[in-house]
Amino acid sequence: MSVVSGVAPVRGPTAMAQAAAVVVGEVTQVLCAAGGALELLELRRRLRTSVGAEALERLLQERGRFVVAARASAGGAAAAAPERVVLAASSLRLCRAHHGPKPGCVGLCAQLHLCKFMVCGACKFLRAGKNCRNGHSLTTDHNLSVLRSHGVDHLTYSELCQLLFQNDPWLLPEICLHYNKGDGPFGSCSFQKQCVKLHICQYFLQGECKFGDSCKRSHNFCHLENLEKLEKLGMSSDLVNRLPSIYRNAYDIKNKSSAPNKGHLLPAGPQGTSERRNSSGSVSPNTPTQEESDQICLYHIRKSCSFQDKCYRVHFHLPYRWQFLDGGKWKDLDKMELIEEAYSNPRKDRILCAESASSFHFDTLNFDTMRFGTAQARRLSTASSVTKPPHFILTTEWVWYWMDEFGSWQEYGRQGTEHPVTTISSSDVEKAYLTFCASGTDSQASTLKFQAGKHNYELDFKAFVQKNLVFGTIRKVCRRPIYVSPQDVKTKQTCSVTFQGPKSIPDYWDPSALPDPGFKRIILSSSTEEYQKVWNLFNRTLPFYFVQKIERVQNLALWEVYQWCVGFAIGGLVALSHHPATFLATAFS
Known part of the structure; x- marks a missing residue:
């Protein structure tokens, strides 16, 4: 029996990694067999492998495989400390393109080609004596490869379904949010019995309903209205009974909540980072990751970051910043626009540059090792363009290249060359790479499969190489940004302002109360049409309250951002007949 604790008999990093992988697989299986979650102490008790408390803590930190949540103790005592519950997490999903119109997915994805209805209990097409065009076997080459890449090929079918249901949001029926608001048997849902979403208490599903059995919302999936909807989805009675958990x-899992425990605070993944928004619409995380704090602020470049010196991100006039480490402090390199231009060229792997404008000390900056002479170097950057909507200016557009047999760099997905066009573009590779980075270096997302002509390839993000899956030929891969000069920055800033046009505001706003940055609250007169409109909307859902006053929040920065977003979304800025309005209503019952 393997022992994974403070001192283990296995030797070497490979053996240790294999032993850890075995335990991770066993923990996943035990959790899925137990309904997807177990209290931490109970999990340790059920493991066949002897695992020390410290070792288990470290294993549970494997990003993307487990989440530790704080839940009220089963006893329900108000003063009782919350239990630490471990949940099985995974990036495994059903392939939606496989369920879409043909030809659908060509098989290069990393998700399961499996019938959604079969996962729910029984395929409604087969049950009706018809043919189903979706996959019904886990043992196809594609599905076996996907299961192995996610480290779950050892799970039974029922365990796999449990893992999928609590991680793939596409599988769970949507809860009607309007049902959970307002009064009456259907809340504020205007569709009532015709609503296709489930009418059930959302706080009950989150374990947070304080009303219990006296709650006016349904806590029962077996209620006739809900049961009919679930049966249409092919859900078995066993699955319906397990839906609350x-x-x-x-x-x-979605909220990445962690139970507080002295000495052990399991870190939430990047999706769990909370955010706060300021009056300009820019976002600054409350607890930034290192990557976020090393990112150049897009709102500052657009001249609209109201956090100013309190912003977690770097404020700089360019979308890139080259620095070297000197005496424990990062210092800017001189003429960094020339460095950036060289770095944008995949044929260049180094450049000779000076420490500063007043320095006569020149040294080589190596792009591969990120060293300036013997000192460590770094490049700060704005967010990748694939992570932001198209209207965000001065994001960093990354281009991915592979080296051909002649030593020339070829861009992924580029047409018009002598090489077969790859089925993936630079943006596809960039999205996959960022997924790999967010999941950690041990993630199963470290490879990306694609085709070029008749050949199948695999791109390895750890080694930065691509491999021909038949002949084993290996080619180098590199990632470089598209060069943006200081003049380009000014042009884009000017175009952005020009595109937005003059600072037009709604006719009914008070033009003398427009602080920038910031906002102003204007008390509305009860005789105005604006007041009556807001009052009617308020009274529709809260009829038993008296309105004391209604205030309009005038925020010029948010208004400009809204116009900017809508303008880009429709291909050109037009007069807006519908727009967001923020009001504060002071009321009493």
Whole structure:
């Protein structure tokens, strides 16, 4: 029996990694067999492998495989400390393109080609005596490869379904949010019995309903109205009975909540980072990751970051910044626009540059090793263009290249060359690479499969190489940005302002109360049409309250951002007949 604890008999990093992988697989299987979640102490008790508490803590930190949540103790005592519950997490999903119109997915994805209805219990097409065009076997070459890449090929079918249901949001029926608001048997849902979403208490599913059995919302999936909807989805009675715990698990996994424990605070993944928004619409995380704090602020470049010196991100006039480490402090390199231009060329792997404008000390900056002479170097950057909507200016557009047999760099997906066009573009590779980075270096997302002509390839993000899956030929891969000069920055800033046009505001706003940055609250007169419109909207859902006053929040920065977004979305700025309005209503019952 393997021992994974403070001192283990296995030797070497490979053996240790293999032993850890075995335990991770066993923990996943035990959790899925137990309904997807177990209290931490109970999990340790059920493991066949002897695992020390410290070792288990470290294994549970494997990003993307587990989430530790704080839940109220089963006893329900108010003063009782919350239990630490471990949940099985995974990036494994059903392939939606496989369920879409043909030809659908060509098989290069990393998701399961499996019938959604079969996962729910029984395929409604087969049950009706018809043919189903979706996959029904886990043992196809594609599905076996996907299961192995996610480290779950050892799970039974029922265990795999449990893992999918609490991680793949596409599988769970949507809860009607309007049902959970307002009064009456259907809340504020205007569709009532015709609503296709489930009418059930969302707080009950999150384990947070304080009303219990006296709650006016339904806590029962077997209620006739809900049961009919679930049966149409092909859900078995066993699955329907397990839905409350599945929704609770899915909620905890999505929110990446961690139980507080002295000495052990399991870190939430990047999706769990909370954010706060300021009056300009820019976002600054409350607890930034290192990557976020090393990112250049896009709002500052657009001249609209109201956090100013309190912003977690770097404020700089260019979308890139080259620095070297000197005496424990990062210092800017001189003429960094020339460095950036060289770096944008995949044929160049180094450049000779000076420490500063007043320095006569020149040294080589190596792009591969990121060293300036013997000192460590770094490049700060704005967010990748694939992570932001198209209207964000001065994001960093990364281009991915592979080296051909002649030593020339070829861009992925580029047409018009003598080489067969790859089925993936630079943006496809960039999205996959960022997924790999967010999941950690041990993630199963470290490779990306694609085709070029008749050949199949695999791109390895760890080694930065691509491999021909038949002949084993290996080619180098590199990632470089598109060069943006200081003049390009000014042009884009000017175009952005020009595109937005003059600072037009709604006719009914008070032009004398427009602080920039910031906002102003204007009390509305009860005789105005604007007041009556807001009052009617307020009274529709809260009829038993008296309105004391209504205030309009005038925020010029948010108004400009809204116009900017809508203008880009429709291909050109037009007069807006519908726009967001923020009001504060002071009321009493």
